[in-house]
Amino acid sequence: AKNQGRNAWRYFTPALQIAAEHRSRTSSDLREALVRDQFHLVYQPIVELATGRIRKAEALIRWQHPQRGFISPAEFIPLAEETRLIREIGGWVFERAVEQVAAWQAAYGADFQISVNKSPLQFKGDEDWVGYLVGLGLSGHSIVVEITEGLLLDADEQVSNKLLAFRDAGIQVAIDDFGTGYSSLSYLKKFDIDYLKIDQSFVRNLAPDSSDLVLCEAIVTMAHRLGMQVIAEGVETREQRDLLSAAGCDFAQGYWFAKPLSVADFETMLAKVG
Numbered sequence: 001a002k003n004q005g006r007n008a009w010r011y012f013t014p015a016l017q018i019a020a021e022h023r024s025r026t027s028s029d030l031r032e033a034l035v036r037d038q039f040h041l042v043y044q045p046i047v048e049l050a051t052g053r054i055r056k057a058e059a060l061i062r063w064q065h066p067q068r069g070f071i072s073p074a075e076f077i078p079l080a081e082e083t084r085l086i087r088e089i090g091g092w093v094f095e096r097a098v099e100q101v102a103a104w105q106a107a108y109g110a111d112f113q114i115s116v117n118k119s120p121l122q123f124k125g126d127e128d129w130v131g132y133l134v135g136l137g138l139s140g141h142s143i144v145v146e147i148t149e150g151l152l153l154d155a156d157e158q159v160s161n162k163l164l165a166f167r168d169a170g171i172q173v174a175i176d177d178f179g180t181g182y183s184s185l186s187y188l189k190k191f192d193i194d195y196l197k198i199d200q201s202f203v204r205n206l207a208p209d210s211s212d213l214v215l216c217e218a219i220v221t222m223a224h225r226l227g228m229q230v231i232a233e234g235v236e237t238r239e240q241r242d243l244l245s246a247a248g249c250d251f252a253q254g255y256w257f258a259k260p261l262s263v264a265d266f267e268t269m270l271a272k273v274g
């Protein structure tokens with residue numbers, strides 16, 4: 001209310017200031033983190049529902065801050081995007097994931113893939129992702145790039161060219177958080193997309209006769225008819241898995257199968273279940 005404006009302002013200023021200081025400290029810490037090697041990746045298995053096999057994993061970044069302990073990517077990735085540090089962090093993630101997929105292909109076969117999250121800003125730089133893969137003797141098919149709908153909705157020439165280069169190299173593309181961002185689906189005709197990732201919010205309350213189940217079934221039908229496959233995220237229960245499986249969903253990931261794992265734990269799991 002207007003007549004409260006003055007007091008409200010005075011009241012909120014310190015809080016805003018503290019938040020701003022916290023952010024600026026975090027962003028200078030982020031810069032340090034790269035140099036001081038405070039990031040690492042964990043890998044969440046992606047399970048093929050028809051067979052139970054694990055032929056893919058999603059790489060997720062972790063930050064162990066020396067004083068503040070674990071900081072969630074949900075907190076620092078947006079800040080890294082604002083400060084443009086995301087390009088360096090993203091480059092680090094990509095290189096690490098590529099090294100890992102090389103090792104896991106040697107152990108588990110050449111069809112093993114790692115999927116990597118990429119922020120829209122990473123499409124603005126001139127990093128040569130394809131060249132990096134090829135330089136290590138890996139096929140493009142080793143990597144799935146996860147992007148969000150927003151990137152495709154305002155895709156300029158730079159973005160389109162990168163996506164075309166991915167297609168030519170065999171790098172696959174997944175739409176992350178599918179269904180949460182925008183109502184337009186026209187980008188599905190324009191770009192070569194390999195996977196739709198059903199967002200956790202559609203999986204959380206999945207039940208027989210639920211509207212979420214209808215939505216999941218519709219996404220699967222649409223995806224398959226357009227030549228795409230579907231990965232469900234956030235699968236936490238046997239019932240969710242069974243419903244998604246019956247709906248024809250191709251892949252799933254979530255705590256029901258495994259949390260994001262360290263390299264050692266991932267290898268232990270694969271030794272058990274393949």
Ligand code: C2E
Binds near residue numbers: 059072074093119
């Ligand atoms: P996302 O790409 O949608 O990743 C899925 C998130 O769901 C991950 O959170 C994962 O740990 C969590 N998750 C997996 N299974 C379950 C489940 O069964 N239940 C629930 N409730 N959650 C589950 P995380 O690792 O905290 O990452 C959060 C977000 O941070 C990611 O969302 C992604 O947008 C971003 N992120 C993480 N790593 C990177 C990265 O290397 N680069 C970029 N650009 N973004 C990243």
Ligand code: CA
Binds near residue numbers: 058117146176
């Ligand atoms: Ca993702």
Ligand code: CA
Binds near residue numbers: 176233
């Ligand atoms: Ca997602």
Ligand code: CA
Binds near residue numbers: 177200
């Ligand atoms: Ca999500």
